[in-house]
Structures are given as C-alpha cells and as structure tokens.
Amino acid sequence: MYTTETHIRVRYGETDQMQYVYYGNYAMYYEVARVESLRQLGLTYKELEAMGIIMPVLENHSEFLSPAVYDELLRIVVTIPEKPSVRIQFLYEIYNEQAKLIHRGKTLLAFVNQKTGRPCRPPEAFQLVLAPYF
Amino acid sequence: MYTTETHIRVRYGETDQMQYVYYGNYAMYYEVARVESLRQLGLTYKELEAMGIIMPVLENHSEFLSPAVYDELLRIVVTIPEKPSVRIQFLYEIYNEQAKLIHRGKTLLAFVNQKTGRPCRPPEAFQLVLAPYF
Amino acid sequence: MYTTETHIRVRYGETDQMQYVYYGNYAMYYEVARVESLRQLGLTYKELEAMGIIMPVLENHSEFLSPAVYDELLRIVVTIPEKPSVRIQFLYEIYNEQAKLIHRGKTLLAFVNQKTGRPCRPPEAFQLVLAPYF
Amino acid sequence: MYTTETHIRVRYGETDQMQYVYYGNYAMYYEVARVESLRQLGLTYKELEAMGIIMPVLENHSEFLSPAVYDELLRIVVTIPEKPSVRIQFLYEIYNEQAKLIHRGKTLLAFVNQKTGRPCRPPEAFQLVLAPYF
Numbered sequence: 001m002y003t004t005e006t007h008i009r010v011r012y013g014e015t016d017q018m019q020y021v022y023y024g025n026y027a028m029y030y031e032v033a034r035v036e037s038l039r040q041l042g043l044t045y046k047e048l049e050a051m052g053i054i055m056p057v058l059e060n061h062s063e064f065l066s067p068a069v070y071d072e073l074l075r076i077v078v079t080i081p082e083k084p085s086v087r088i089q090f091l092y093e094i095y096n097e098q099a100k101l102i103h104r105g106k107t108l109l110a111f112v113n114q115k116t117g118r119p120c121r122p123p124e125a126f127q128l129v130l131a132p133y134f
Numbered sequence: 135m136y137t138t139e140t141h142i143r144v145r146y147g148e149t150d151q152m153q154y155v156y157y158g159n160y161a162m163y164y165e166v167a168r169v170e171s172l173r174q175l176g177l178t179y180k181e182l183e184a185m186g187i188i189m190p191v192l193e194n195h196s197e198f199l200s201p202a203v204y205d206e207l208l209r210i211v212v213t214i215p216e217k218p219s220v221r222i223q224f225l226y227e228i229y230n231e232q233a234k235l236i237h238r239g240k241t242l243l244a245f246v247n248q249k250t251g252r253p254c255r256p257p258e259a260f261q262l263v264l265a266p267y268f
Numbered sequence: 269m270y271t272t273e274t275h276i277r278v279r280y281g282e283t284d285q286m287q288y289v290y291y292g293n294y295a296m297y298y299e300v301a302r303v304e305s306l307r308q309l310g311l312t313y314k315e316l317e318a319m320g321i322i323m324p325v326l327e328n329h330s331e332f333l334s335p336a337v338y339d340e341l342l343r344i345v346v347t348i349p350e351k352p353s354v355r356i357q358f359l360y361e362i363y364n365e366q367a368k369l370i371h372r373g374k375t376l377l378a379f380v381n382q383k384t385g386r387p388c389r390p391p392e393a394f395q396l397v398l399a400p401y402f
Numbered sequence: 403m404y405t406t407e408t409h410i411r412v413r414y415g416e417t418d419q420m421q422y423v424y425y426g427n428y429a430m431y432y433e434v435a436r437v438e439s440l441r442q443l444g445l446t447y448k449e450l451e452a453m454g455i456i457m458p459v460l461e462n463h464s465e466f467l468s469p470a471v472y473d474e475l476l477r478i479v480v481t482i483p484e485k486p487s488v489r490i491q492f493l494y495e496i497y498n499e500q501a502k503l504i505h506r507g508k509t510l511l512a513f514v515n516q517k518t519g520r521p522c523r524p525p526e527a528f529q530l531v532l533a534p535y536f
Binding site for chain 3: 420422425426427428429430433456458459460461462463464465466469
C-alpha cells in the first residue's frame with residue numbers, strides 16, 4: 001500500500017451558487033492529488049506521457065459526505081491499495097480544515113501505449129519506485 | 135421509470151491534452167442532462183431552488199467506456215429508474231455521433247430544505263409531474 | 269462584416285457563490301459562440317484543425333456590465349468586424365433573457381500552422397466562405 | 403504600489419487538445435493569485451465577504467504571449483498599481499519555469515455592498531493594510 005497526502009485550497013470559481021464546491025470539481029482534486037502522490041515517488045505523470053504512456057480514467061466513484069467551502073485548505077489522502085498491473089486504483093479521502101472527513105473517492109485508470117492505443121504494463125521505472133510498498 | 139434525452143456538443147475547453155474530453159467534465163454533462171430532463175417534465179431545477187429546495191449530489195459513479203472528442207454532438211439518455219423519496223437517482227448513458235455507447239453514469243441526489251439544511255420530500259409539484267411514470 | 273448569433277444556457281457549475289456566472293466562464297461562452305458562427309458559415313473549427321491549422325487566442329478583453337444568472341438562456345451576438353489576415357478578431361455581445369446587454373467581449377486569434385508553429389494565412393476554404401461579407 | 407507573487411501548478415484538466423493551457427483558465431489563475439496577494443497582506447477575500455462586501459469583476463484583459471503547458475509551476479506576479487477607491491485594479495504577469503514572461507493580465511474589480519448591491523469604499527481593515535504601499 002502506498003499512501004501520501006496533498007493540500008488543495010478551494011478556488012472561488014470552484015464553488016457554485018449552493019455556496020459549496022461544485023460536485024464536478026472533485027475529479028480535478030483527485031487528479032491533482034494523484035499527480036502529487038506520483039511526484040512524491042520521484043516520478044511525474046508528465047514523464048510517463050513523455051515515455052509514450054497515457055493513463056485514461058476507466059471508472060470514477062465519489063461519495064459526498066459533507067460540503068467543501070470556499071477558501072478551505074483541503075487535505076487529500078491518496079492511497080494506491082494494490083500493486084498496479086495494466087490498471088491502477090487510487091483511493092481518495094478528503095478532510096476539511098476541521099479535520100472532518102467530507103468526501104471519499106475511487107478511480108480506476110489504465111496504462112495505455114499512446115501509439116498503439118492498447119493497454120500495457122506500467123513502465124519499468126514506475127514499477128521500480130512503487131515496489132517497496134507492495 | 136422516466137426517460138428522456140438531451141444533446142450536448144463538446145466544447146474545446148472541455149478537452150485535455152490527451153485529445154479527449156477531460157474525465158472531470160462528465161459530471162457537468164450529467165447536470166445539464168438531468169436539468170433538461172426535469173425541464174421536459176414542465177418543472178425546472180431553478181424553480182425548485184426558488185421553492186427553497188436544493189438538491190446536493192450524494193454519490194456519483196462513472197464508467198468511461200470510450201473517449202468523447204471535440205465538437206461531437208453527444209446524446210445523453212437520462213433515466214429516473216425509481217419513484218424518488220427524500221433521495222432521487224439518475225442514470226445516464228452517453229452515445230457519440232456514431233451511436234456508440236461511450237459512457238455510463240449514475241448519481242444520487244438528496245432533496246434538502248435550504249433553510250433547515252435537512253433532507254425533505256420532493257415538493258408536491260414535483261411529485262405530481264413524475265407520478266404518471268411510476 | 270459577418271454577424272451571427274448563438275444561444276447558451278447557463279449551467280449550474282458555471283455559477284459561483286456570488287450567485288452569478290463566474291467571470292472566468294465567459295471565455296468559454298465566447299469559444300462556443302465563435303465556433304457556432306464558423307459552423308453557420310459552413311466550416312467548422314474542427315475541420316480547420318484537421319487541415320493542420322490551429323487558432324490560439326492572442327488577446328481577450330471582457331467588460332462585465334451586469335451579471336448572468338443560473339439557467340438563463342443567453343443570446344450571444346458574434347461579429348467578425350474585419351477581413352481576417354494572419355489574425356482574426358471576434359466581437360461578442362451577450363444579452364440576457366430580458367434582452368439586456370450584460371457583457372461585451374473581444375478576442376484576437378492567430379492562424380498558426382500546427383507543424384511549423386508559425387503564423388499563416390487562413391486556409392483558402394475559409395477565405396472563400398467569408399469573402400461575401402467583406 | 404503593492405506587489406506580491408504566487409505559484410500555481412498547471413492541472414491536466416486545465417490543458418486542451420492544443421496541448422496548452424486553455425485560454426479560459428487564466429482568469430482562474432488571476433483569481434488564485436489576487437486572493438493569495440490579499441492573504442499575504444493579512445486579509446482574506448473570504449473575510450471581506452463575511453463583512454458583507456463582494457468584489458465582482460468589471461473588466462478583464464489578457465495577452466497570451468506564449469503558451470503554458472501541463473505540470474509547469476507558473477510564477478504569477480500580482481500588482482495593485484494604485485490606491486483603490488470604489489474600484490481596484492490588479493495586474494498580473496505570468497512566468498513559466500524558464501522564467502519567460504508568457505502572459506499579461508489586468509482586471510478591474512468593484513467593492514460592492516452585498517445587501518444593497520451598490521458600490522462602496524473598501525472596508526477600513528482593507529484600507530489599513532494597504533496604506534503603507536501607497
């Protein structure tokens with residue numbers, strides 16, 4: 001299991017007239033959090049794309065427990081629960097400034113060879129940095 | 135069961151550098167589609183809010199089967215599968231211009247009294263227009 | 269001069285907690301409106317990109333006269349005031365449902381050869397459809 | 403004159419299929435940068451809203467000199483060039499990781515009393531923290 005955390009401050013444009021973060025913006029919070037979790041491993045998603053690998057999202061699941069509000073500094077805990085194969089799962093827990101769990105998410109992504117468009121194994125470099133955690 | 139459909143054209147700003155619609159933008163497509171499905175019932179979400187009812191999203195589930203691309207006119211089929219109580223479920227199927235099913239979604243929303251912040255039954259007017267379908 | 273119009277309905281996710289359309293979302297309204305204005309000429313921006321031409325924005329100017337609100341059907345009048353050279357200007361006027369002018373915008377875009385990254389003249393096909401208006 | 407700076411990392415969802423940051427996303431970068439510039443003064447925009455003041459944008463001007471790309475850590479220099487009255491101007495300069503100036507922006511905002519909807523002077527607290535710079 002690999003777990004890490006990231007902080008994201010809610011932008012004004014991410015709220016809606018219900019005075020909460022618009023539900024559609026959580027997916028981008030997930031993206032930021034999982035990209036930072038890879039960066040902390042010493043590997044960036046940008047580098048993966050430079051190697052010819054893209055990681056499209058196959059599934060996304062979200063539970064909205066409590067609203068997030070403007071200007072809050074959210075804490076997002078990201079977990080890769082299992083050793084990735086041609087797919088990789090990420091779990092997200094979002095906590096507000098009062099340390100209350102307000103959101104849970106889960107995404108399934110594929111490793112895809114950009115040229116062939118076909119699923120592939122994660123690149124060697126990626127397997128290497130993740131190995132100690134599984 | 136109540137089923138209706140809406141068309142949405144993919145905007146340039148909704149794509150990402152993978153050349154597909156960014157995965158986080160589907161939630162807004164759902165929103166447009168469910169708002170239009172209510173409008174076709176003769177009731178708007180705007181009117182619901184004017185009655186003091188807000189409908190926060192509790193859960194969101196998405197399956198990305200194939201990518202959507204820029205400028206495509208997507209067809210979104212929205213279904214309310216069950217008679218709503220204090221919660222209401224919406225199902226979404228998105229078809230591309232080749233009539234291929236490319237995406238499936240599901241959201242669970244609550245009816246909430248804006249003043250008290252507490253769950254409530256859908257307003258009479260809403261129950262009335264939906265009644266014939268269940 | 270070439271003038272055309274498009275209608276856009278305000279999405280919930282485009283509002284912010286001020287209860288208005290977030291100021292950053294007007295640029296996407298411009299994009300939708302200018303793409304539709306080209307489509308009405310019988311040419312799509314998608315086709316331009318397929319010909320190897322991209323049209324990056326060089327300048328954007330916006331005046332927010334009155335707020336736009338949720339669910340309004342905005343009318344956007346788009347004008348190409350001058351015959352385009354390697355650059356093309358678009359003007360936008362946005363009217364709300366009460367036919368009040370609420371917003372004015374102006375964008376300057378370039379025609380760029382995607383391969384070379386260099387400015388270029390608009391493709392023949394584009395010049396041809398626009399010719400009658402100048 | 404009051405000048406400060408903020409860093410923003412480009413999110414994947416902020417790019418478009420041209421492989422650049424979508425032009426409509428700069429307005430949100432401005433928002434983040436000016437909110438942080440206020441925070442560094444010891445005052446938050448959130449607090450201003452809590453005092454009953456909202457700051458709608460009246461004008462927005464952008465010059466796109468060079469594209470910003472995915473995952474870049476942009477440096478945004480924000481300047482309040484003049485002592486604010488019922489209006490306040492912000493200037494933005496965005497630099498990429500190679501320290502190249504890639505974007506220039508300017509926004510004019512109003513101070514508005516949320517209850518009356520009328521323009522007003524900035525609150526005392528705001529004038530106080532800014533005073534040393536003008």
